[in-house]
Amino acid sequence: MSVDRVRAVMTIAGSDSGGGAGIQADLKTIAALGCFGTSAITSLTAQNTLGVQDIYPCPPSFVETQIASITCDIDVDAIKTGMLYDGDTIQAVARALKAAFPGPRRPPMVCDPVCVSTSGHTLLRPNAIDTLVDELFPHATLVTPNKPEAELLLSTRQCETEIRSLKTMLSAAEQILKMGPTAVLIKGGHLTTTMSEVEDFVKHHAAVELFKDGGVLSSNMEMLLKRRSTESAQELVVDLLLTSEKTYIFISPRIESSSTHGTGCTLSSAIACGLSQGLTVQNAVRLAVNYTHGGITAAYPIGKGHGPLNHLHNLQPSCLPRRSNTDPYPFTRLLVEATTDTWKAYVEHDFVVQLGKGTLAKERFVHFIKQDYYYLKYYARAYGLLASKSSSFDAMDSAAQTILNVTREINTHRTFCALFGVSAEELEATPESTATTAYGCYLIETGMQGNRTKLLMALLACLLGYGEVGLWLKKQATLPDTWVRLEENPYARWIEDYSGEVYQNAVQAGLDVIEDAAAEDPPTPARFAEWRSVWRKCTQLEKAFWDMAMDLS
Numbered sequence: 147m148s149v150d151r152v153r154a155v156m157t158i159a160g161s162d163s164g165g166g167a168g169i170q171a172d173l174k175t176i177a178a179l180g181c182f183g184t185s186a187i188t189s190l191t192a193q194n195t196l197g198v199q200d201i202y203p204c205p206p207s208f209v210e211t212q213i214a215s216i217t218c219d220i221d222v223d224a225i226k227t228g229m230l231y232d233g234d235t236i237q238a239v240a241r242a243l244k245a246a247f248p249g250p251r252r253p254p255m256v257c258d259p260v261c262v263s264t265s266g267h268t269l270l271r272p273n274a275i276d277t278l279v280d281e282l283f284p285h286a287t288l289v290t291p292n293k294p295e296a297e298l299l300l301s302t303r304q305c306e307t308e309i310r311s312l313k314t315m316l317s318a319a320e321q322i323l324k325m326g327p328t329a330v331l332i333k334g335g336h337l338t339t340t341m342s343e344v345e346d347f348v349k350h351h352a353a354v355e356l357f358k359d360g361g362v363l364s365s366n367m368e369m370l371l372k373r374r375s376t377e378s379a380q381e382l383v384v385d386l387l388l389t390s391e392k393t394y395i396f397i398s399p400r401i402e403s404s405s406t407h408g409t410g411c412t413l414s415s416a417i418a419c420g421l422s423q424g425l426t427v428q429n430a431v432r433l434a435v436n437y438t439h440g441g442i443t444a445a446y447p448i449g450k451g452h453g454p455l456n457h458l459h460n461l462q463p464s465c466l467p468r469r470s471n472t473d474p475y476p477f478t479r480l481l482v483e484a485t486t487d488t489w490k491a492y493v494e495h496d497f498v499v500q501l502g503k504g505t506l507a508k509e510r511f512v513h514f515i516k517q518d519y520y521y522l523k524y525y526a527r528a529y530g531l532l533a534s535k536s537s538s539f540d541a542m543d544s545a546a547q548t549i550l551n552v553t554r555e556i557n558t559h560r561t562f563c564a565l566f567g568v569s570a571e572e573l574e575a576t577p578e579s580t581a582t583t584a585y586g587c588y589l590i591e592t593g594m595q596g597n598r599t600k601l602l603m604a605l606l607a608c609l610l611g612y613g614e615v616g617l618w619l620k621k622q623a624t625l626p627d628t629w630v631r632l633e634e635n636p637y638a639r640w641i642e643d644y645s646g647e648v649y650q651n652a653v654q655a656g657l658d659v660i661e662d663a664a665a666e667d668p669p670t671p672a673r674f675a676e677w678r679s680v681w682r683k684c685t686q687l688e689k690a691f692w693d694m695a696m697d698l699s
């Protein structure tokens with residue numbers, strides 16, 4: 147679809163003086179998504195991250211005038227409604243829209259039935275719910291209630307109200323669809339779902355399409371069920387979209403965050419932007435869910451209470467600290483600090499401790515060395531990819547040097563094998579383990595689909611982790627109350643190699659490369675979040691690699 151001109155989106159909602167929700171969230175989101183935002187303000191709220199202190203409603207006739215002013219001049223491509231406060235305001239909105247769009251062709255409209263703020267304040271008078279349903283729902287392309295709002299809407303129709311599961315979400319959506327909108331999106335943020343529940347739901351409902359992390363998960367259910375089964379217990383947020391033809395499920399990992407103020411406003415505005423550009427409802431919802439999820443991930447602290455998501459996360463320049471003499475590796479520090487739990491599980495793994503103490507069973511070490519030999523093949527190939535993604539000769543040179551270092555490291559592995567009685571033939575005949583394939587393929591995949599910096603994130607977790615382990619074990623060996631003296635440790639050579647000058651120089655070079663890459667192309671918070679997740683994934687894969695050696699029965 148080509149967008150020949152900037153699309154205009156009109157939001158009809160309340161103002162949030164704290165800037166997190168309402169009109170302020172809407173206009174920021176609309177701008178961030180490349181549309182032109184116009185606004186008709188229904189009420190002013192004195193509000194911050196702690197709650198709503200007061201509400202000053204606009205006279206309904208003035209709301210009507212604002213809508214008329216906008217629509218008589220600007221071609222509105224999509225409408226979004228949010229906080230409407232009371233029945234008179236809703237009627238004024240309905241009248242103004244009818245006057246502005248008298249024919250059957252109205253711009254698509256997303257109706258977010260804002261009833262109560264996250265902080266618990268009433269934003270729509272309870273007696274206005276019927277008016278909302280009667281006056282606006284029949285004209286809405288989509289209504290977007292969360293769980294409490296959907297339950298409130300159903301309670302006015304004496305329907306079964308409690309939403310506990312995907313099944314009850316679907317039946318709530320079916321009831322709300324009967325109230326007149328073309329589609330209903332029930333937002334699942336108040337519920338926790340797991341992949342097993344999704345799988346179970348999908349098995350029993352034929353016309354369901356799944357989207358995960360902003361992409362189409364799979365149209366082939368069998369494949370999906372096999373592929374996802376290992377993550378069946380992970381906590382997910384699932385949003386359910388119902389149209390007259392189909393049910394769509396949008397799956398995102400649950401993020402533990404209190405920065406969610408304004409989430410509903412951002413989501414409905416982002417959907418309106420998608421619709422204004424001619425997307426189908428399901429695609430507009432898919433992109434908006436992904437955008438909103440990114441905003442929660444990239445939120446920064448604001449206020450003393452329940453802070454807002456980052457509405458502008460796709461636009462903002464980096465807020466990373468600068469490199470200085472006192473803080474030479476600020477970016478790496480942030481990465482490690484943001485993933486301390488997984489990083490610790492990797493570099494202080496039992497395998498490492500036993501290696502340092504010299505108590506590690508020989509078969510475990512040999513198994514590890516053989517698998518590391520195979521892993522290094524992937525690692526060297528990934529540096530080949532890095533060279534292909536480099537734009538300067540220096541960067542290519544550094545990638546090529548690493549390939550040469552790795553081929554030298556391979557000789558050390560061969561020597562270790564010989565030392566432990568493993569012949570060259572046996573090494574070559576060893577089957578590759580699943581942990582090796584998983585890690586190796588992840589590196590290659592990241593290199594294929596990401597840019598240079600993303601691939602660097604994947605490669606450096608290994609380089610830096612082994613550097614840290616080498617130094618730690620060397621230090622342990624020289625402490626007065628040492629685990630074991632290096633001369634008495636059968637794995638001394640391994641410790642010497644990874645704590646030695648050659649490897650540690652490579653680590654320093656790696657640190658410089660990472661810091662330069664981050665400084666040259668400062669990441670937006672969303673990009674940083676992406677890099678951090680690659681880093682975390684690689685530390686998990688590293689841990690799984692040691693696990694593989696320890697699990698050897």
Ligand SMILES: Cc1ncc(COP(=O)(O)O)c(N)n1
Pocket residue numbers: 159160161162167168169191193228229260262263264265269406407408409410411
């Ligand atoms: C003006 C206005 N509109 C909408 C919301 C709902 O947002 P939230 O559920 O995040 O409090 C709000 N608090 N204020």
